Amino acid sequence: MSSVASSTTRRGVLPILDLAVWEKNPTVFAEQLRIACHRVGFFLLRHDMPQEVAQRQLDETRRFFQQSTIEEKLSISYHNSPSFRGYMKLGVENTAGATDMREQIEYAALYSPKDRTRMWPPYERLKHHQNPWPHSHQPELQTATEEYVGHARRISDVIRDALCMALGVHRDTLDPFFGRNCTQNGETDNAIEQEPPHWVLKLINYPVVQTENKQDKSPKFGVGGHTDTNFLTLVLQDDVGGLQVFSEGDWIDVPSNLGPGVLVCNLGEQAEILSGGYFLATPHRVLANVGNKRDRVSVALFYNPLLSATIEPIVDPEQFHSPTNNNPDETTATSALKWERSDFEPWRRKSNAMLSTVGDNTFKSLARSHPEVFQKHHPDLKLLEDGSVVQG
Numbered sequence: 438m439s440s441v442a443s444s445t446t447r448r449g450v451l452p453i454l455d456l457a458v459w460e461k462n463p464t465v466f467a468e469q470l471r472i473a474c475h476r477v478g479f480f481l482l483r484h485d486m487p488q489e490v491a492q493r494q495l496d497e498t499r500r501f502f503q504q505s506t507i508e509e510k511l512s513i514s515y516h517n518s519p520s521f522r523g524y525m526k527l528g529v530e531n532t533a534g535a536t537d538m539r540e541q542i543e544y545a546a547l548y549s550p551k552d553r554t555r556m557w558p559p560y561e562r563l564k565h566h567q568n569p570w571p572h573s574h575q576p577e578l579q580t581a582t583e584e585y586v587g588h589a590r591r592i593s594d595v596i597r598d599a600l601c602m603a604l605g606v607h608r609d610t611l612d613p614f615f616g617r618n619c620t621q622n623g624e625t626d627n628a629i630e631q632e633p634p635h636w637v638l639k640l641i642n643y644p645v646v647q648t649e650n651k652q653d654k655s656p657k658f659g660v661g662g663h664t665d666t667n668f669l670t671l672v673l674q675d676d677v678g679g680l681q682v683f684s685e686g687d688w689i690d691v692p693s694n695l696g697p698g699v700l701v702c703n704l705g706e707q708a709e710i711l712s713g714g715y716f717l718a719t720p721h722r723v724l725a726n727v728g729n730k731r732d733r734v735s736v737a738l739f740y741n742p743l744l745s746a747t748i749e750p751i752v753d754p755e756q757f758h759s760p761t762n763n764n765p766d767e768t769t770a771t772s773a774l775k776w777e778r779s780d781f782e783p784w785r786r787k788s789n790a791m792l793s794t795v796g797d798n799t800f801k802s803l804a805r806s807h808p809e810v811f812q813k814h815h816p817d818l819k820l821l822e823d824g825s826v827v828q829g
């Protein structure tokens with residue numbers, strides 16, 4: 438086994454995978470991925486997009502947050518978007534009851550132009566044909582981001598195929614959940630693809646937090662501990678650091694000195710369910726940016742299936758045996774892992790049980806996180822305690 442794969446079994450060290458291995462030998466890559474996703478749920482990925490594309494994405498993101506006036510930022514406010522897209526200022530999001538110390542812009546997949554104002558099911562209303570770009574003062578943000586998303590989506594498609602191989606099923610098994618084919622700029626080619634996977638992109642800024650009031654001992658986070666609800670997340674980060682992963686009982690630091698040629702990847706709850714629990718949706722958090730000289734910038738692509746897809750296991754957890762590895766050490770490690778998995782519970786939101794249809798779950802999460810946008814744009818709907826959305 439290569440040194441890359443063996444690093445996957447070292448406690449406290451995040452596995453590092455290389456897409457070049459997938460190109461040369463998909464079986465070897467799938468095996469490394471299987472171990473990473475079963476044991477850790479997080480891995481670093483040397484990717485194959487041009488590094489300039491990734492660097493430009495970070496630079497344009499930083500420029501937006503550092504150089505725009507508040508009026509320019511608010512000109513693309515998510516308040517004006519029925520599909521919850523646009524700029525969110527510091528303090529509007531919270532995780533586990535604490536305010537996240539970050540500001541962000543949220544973009545998402547593009548769909549065919551159509552009036553979806555009062556459509557049913559409500560998730561149809563998330564399908565927009567436009568994202569709010571800062572055209573007047575930073576048109577480069579759109580160009581950079583669309584190019585970046587095209588690559589990040591293509592890489593996500595590859596990882597999806599590799600995850601199928603890792604589970605011992607045919608590599609197109611997940612196609613009905615995601616559709617196939619995407620164009621370079623992340624937009625839909627309707628001739629080939631009726632509906633795109635519902636990717637969401639967050640451009641995030643974690644401002645330097647001044648060490649405030651000594652009396653206030655409550656820990657602050659850029660984003661508090663959580664598991665992602667989507668299938669796969671790709672994070673491009675600058676070199677400031679602060680991202681941590683909960684693995685084998687400890688919070689471990691994600692290295693931030695590897696440059697824009699490396700993406701941080703993690704699996705979300707949809708991948709855990711689709712794999713019958715074999716892959717982990719691992720808790721992670723970002724420490725508040727205290728004591729650093731610069732803001733931290735990251736760009737997270739949340740790769741989701743089609744909004745209409747229903748998430749259920751594609752492998753039978755009872756029947757499932759590791760497809761390529763019969764090593765008894767691995768079996769022992771796996772049973773230990775199952776026990777440790779209960780440690781994740783504090784970071785799973787109990788009140789936030791996953792709804793099986795991707796669109797229902799996505800709409801519920803957005804409506805819960807942004808009640809004012811929900812009320813403003815969807816006054817005909819009500820969000821019930823259990824997460825269902827009803828008319829009236």
Ligand SMILES: O=C(O)CCC(=O)C(=O)O
Nearest residue numbers: 641660672680723735737
């Ligand atoms: O900014 C990061 O590095 C990660 C952000 C994250 O985990 C999230 O937004 O879900």
Ligand SMILES: [Fe+2]
Nearest residue numbers: 663664665721
């Ligand atoms: Fe996350």
